[in-house]
Amino acid sequence: MRRSMLVLGLLLLFPTLALAQDPVRKLKVVASFSILADMAREVGGEAVTVDSIVGPDQDMHVYEPAPADARRLADAGLVLVLGLGFDRGVQQLAKSAGFRGELVPVSAGIPTRKEHDHGHGKAQGHAHGAFDPHVWQDPERARAMVRNIEAALAKRDPARAALYRANAERYDAELWRLRDWASAEVASVPKDQRKVVTSHESFGYLGERFGIRFEAPQSFGTDSEPSAKAVARLIQQLKRDRTRAIFLENIANPRTLERIAQEAGVRIGGRLYSDALSAPDGPAPTYLAMMRHNIGQLVAALRPAS
Numbered sequence: 046m047r048r049s050m051l052v053l054g055l056l057l058l059f060p061t062l063a064l065a066q067d068p069v070r071k072l073k074v075v076a077s078f079s080i081l082a083d084m085a086r087e088v089g090g091e092a093v094t095v096d097s098i099v100g101p102d103q104d105m106h107v108y109e110p111a112p113a114d115a116r117r118l119a120d121a122g123l124v125l126v127l128g129l130g131f132d133r134g135v136q137q138l139a140k141s142a143g144f145r146g147e148l149v150p151v152s153a154g155i156p157t158r159k160e161h162d163h164g165h166g167k168a169q170g171h172a173h174g175a176f177d178p179h180v181w182q183d184p185e186r187a188r189a190m191v192r193n194i195e196a197a198l199a200k201r202d203p204a205r206a207a208l209y210r211a212n213a214e215r216y217d218a219e220l221w222r223l224r225d226w227a228s229a230e231v232a233s234v235p236k237d238q239r240k241v242v243t244s245h246e247s248f249g250y251l252g253e254r255f256g257i258r259f260e261a262p263q264s265f266g267t268d269s270e271p272s273a274k275a276v277a278r279l280i281q282q283l284k285r286d287r288t289r290a291i292f293l294e295n296i297a298n299p300r301t302l303e304r305i306a307q308e309a310g311v312r313i314g315g316r317l318y319s320d321a322l323s324a325p326d327g328p329a330p331t332y333l334a335m336m337r338h339n340i341g342q343l344v345a346a347l348r349p350a351s
């Protein structure tokens with residue numbers, strides 16, 4: 046009895062050691078949202094189980110902690126968050142749930158863009174401060190996220206570092222291909238026609254990388270309604286700029302945008318996946334599928350009819 050207590054005590058003190066000695070036992074990774082969870086699955090492969098707190102088609106900006114989430118976080122071997130204020134609620138919950146392991150902000154070291162200011166179209170209130178947290182929308186930055194995930198897994202589970210390295214390298218090659226494909230697709234649209242409106246300002250990094258101008262009535266969050274003034278300004282601007290298409294987002298209420306589309310006489314181009322993946326049977330069940338879907342929808346709506 047006493048000896049088993051001692052072993053248990055050692056396991057609690059040295060969980061990494063326990064993991065390394067048991068090749069069958071998988072590392073329990075909990076990611077704050079679905080896109081991060083997918084990346085962690087790619088890098089962790091068979092060696093990990095990955096759970097996400099904010100799931101497919103769910104909006105992190107309005108996340109409310111639930112007791113079941115606290116239990117999942119407390120049990121985690123590793124918690125991956127984005128950082129940049131995006132998933133502060135999950136970080137706070139991990140702390141209050143008694144998670145004592147490592148909580149890794151995957152955006153570490155990734156250059157961020159600040160809120161751009163054209164002096165129009167902005168809602169009042171910025172839930173996330175002045176930094177745009179939506180770094181995953183740029184495949185280059187996604188590659189940096191993957192490197193950070195690999196480092197976190199290797200540190201937590203050094204016995205399987207080589208496996209994580211190999212998985213990350215394979216996935217990195219796919220992200221390269223994604224970027225090249227997306228560049229070629231967007232290049233088929235004349236530059237002056239690459240103007241799009243979405244619900245909230247979540248595609249700034251995508252726009253910067255590929256040269257598409259995105260506007261939105263809401264800023265980096267979705268947790269406050271856009272002001273009537275911001276909506277009116279946006280409608281004026283859409284008419285003036287002859288914006289090609291308005292896109293709904295999987296996480297946002299479509300009502301405001303549908304009204305804007307009607308009043309400005311701009312058509313709805315489709316639905317983009319911004320801050321969450323789709324369900325497994327949807328068009329964006331993985332990060333790679335999400336990016337291909339979004340670029341495909343954008344290019345189809347923007348490309349001139351021939």
Ligand SMILES: [Zn+2]
Binds near residue numbers: 179247265319320
């Ligand atoms: Zn967002």
